[in-house]
Amino acid sequence: MAKEVLYSSTRGEKGNIKASEAILRGLAGDGGLYVPDHIPHLEKSLREIADLDYQGTAYEVMKLLLTDYTEEELKYCISHAYDSKFDTQEIAPLSEADGAFYLELYHGSTIAFKDMALSILPYLMTTAAKKNAVKNDIVILTATSGDTGKAALAGFADVPGTKIIVFYPKHGVSPIQERQMVTQKGDNTCVIGIEGNFDDAQTGVKKLFTDKALAELMDSKGFQFSSANSINIGRLVPQIAYYVYAYCKLLKEGRIADGDEINVVVPTGNFGNILAAYYAKNMGVPIAKLICASNSNKVLFDFFKSGEYDRNRDFVLTSSPSMDILISSNLERLIYHIAGNDSVKDADLMAKLSNDGKYEITDDMRAKLDSFYGGYATEEETFATIKKVFDGAGYLIDTHTAVASAVYDKYKKETGDDKVTVIASTASPFKFTRSVMNALGHGDDSKDDFALADELSAISKVDIPEAVTSIRTAEIRHKTVVDRTEMEKAVKNFLGI
Numbered sequence: 001m002a003k004e005v006l007y008s009s010t011r012g013e014k015g016n017i018k019a020s021e022a023i024l025r026g027l028a029g030d031g032g033l034y035v036p037d038h039i040p041h042l043e044k045s046l047r048e049i050a051d052l053d054y055q056g057t058a059y060e061v062m063k064l065l066l067t068d069y070t071e072e073e074l075k076y077c078i079s080h081a082y083d084s085k086f087d088t089q090e091i092a093p094l095s096e097a098d099g100a101f102y103l104e105l106y107h108g109s110t111i112a113f114k115d116m117a118l119s120i121l122p123y124l125m126t127t128a129a130k131k132n133a134v135k136n137d138i139v140i141l142t143a144t145s146g147d148t149g150k151a152a153l154a155g156f157a158d159v160p161g162t163k164i165i166v167f168y169p170k171h172g173v174s175p176i177q178e179r180q181m182v183t184q185k186g187d188n189t190c191v192i193g194i195e196g197n198f199d200d201a202q203t204g205v206k207k208l209f210t211d212k213a214l215a216e217l218m219d220s221k222g223f224q225f226s227s228a229n230s231i232n233i234g235r236l237v238p239q240i241a242y243y244v245y246a247y248c249k250l251l252k253e254g255r256i257a258d259g260d261e262i263n264v265v266v267p268t269g270n271f272g273n274i275l276a277a278y279y280a281k282n283m284g285v286p287i288a289k290l291i292c293a294s295n296s297n298k299v300l301f302d303f304f305k306s307g308e309y310d311r312n313r314d315f316v317l318t319s320s321p322s323m324d325i326l327i328s329s330n331l332e333r334l335i336y337h338i339a340g341n342d343s344v345k346d347a348d349l350m351a352k353l354s355n356d357g358k359y360e361i362t363d364d365m366r367a368k369l370d371s372f373y374g375g376y377a378t379e380e381e382t383f384a385t386i387k388k389v390f391d392g393a394g395y396l397i398d399t400h401t402a403v404a405s406a407v408y409d410k411y412k413k414e415t416g417d418d419k420v421t422v423i424a425s426t427a428s429p430f431k432f433t434r435s436v437m438n439a440l441g442h443g444d445d446s447k448d449d450f451a452l453a454d455e456l457s458a459i460s461k462v463d464i465p466e467a468v469t470s471i472r473t474a475e476i477r478h479k480t481v482v483d484r485t486e487m488e489k490a491v492k493n494f495l496g497i
């Protein structure tokens, strides 16, 4: 038996709680994020894991980090999450195009990579509630820059014992993203637009989470909050699995030999996806460089270059809205680790971020970032990359994936590093149809997104995913828009408290 993994807050709150408790709580009471006390090494060899399917690989990873779940519980969660909701049995296929391997993480029910974690989180959470004899209904509170919201809604809709409230920036998501959310079915679902950007939504949600008076009121009425945001450790852990899966697939297909190092490129916003790759590396997957790709909101690029994180800058709306973020929440976990798992240092830096909007890490900490490479792509580069990959390789990618692909091109030029490389492909091109059509030179402002999807399908010979066709005529069920100062009131309204 492997050693039990316990979780504590990055900011020092009394910890050592079990995985299931950390998943239930989402965010620690001191505003910190739960982190494992150690990162276990994979038990089976990568060669052995290569013979497993996606579900089997996920189990090999998750059992090591979610140690208080039984084998039966984990296998139940995995088999119910990664099933026919995905449009391919492979769950996360790897496609070779234009000199890289694209790990397609968008075959789930909302056609973005958030499904990889949010299809399993409701199972992990309801199992955790049972294990911990929770009597309250769990209220999932989520801020979304577009994709998390729908994936969480799809995962939690009509799950007994849960309610879900999603806040999104009213003017900061794509029309298809918005329509996916506001047509969401399920009596336990609530979708609210706010007048503000994603950071406003996320800051507001964090405030609600740490409001003690609100927590007491909720408890007296039979409710408690939890989070489906990528700060929940129950989202991070399942994401590690696909990096292990990708490596093993390359191994199995003879694209690499045992022990060969690969690079991984991740289009990054909240830093959850790339942090999962970092954990995979620490669990024993031979990853050389973790290439962090940003769009014009290049806070992370500047951070990796200078060691200073500075959110004091204009927020730019781009064609990759799920990466339009100035505060990358999950970076806090990396900060904690590179500080030597030091919660005092972490809390100090996070207080600086909250007070001054910036902080600087020490040289010792910077030295521990040597496996990271930060890059960014402008809008022009992103669009040119979509066209280049489609014209040259006949392969269609979305705007987020194109940011990663463009950054990878720059990385190769700059370093000459030609290791086998996996690019995380985080959304279907049909989720961002208008931008993709513009990039391909077929933009048409007079047409709606559905008409453009028909054309994109004709041009690319790729079928329109079910997730898009099914919302074409669906009824709009959620119409509330509130000011960012009125989020608490909106929550109380929905819960009737």
Ligand SMILES: *Cc1c(COP(=O)(O)O)cnc(C)c1O
Binding pocket: 112, 113, 114, 147, 148, 230, 267, 268, 269, 270, 271, 272, 273, 274, 322, 323, 400, 426, 427
């Ligand atoms: C959420 C998202 C990202 C960013 O992922 P993080 O884990 O927040 O860094 C990138 N692309 C798409 C399509 C997304 O939905």
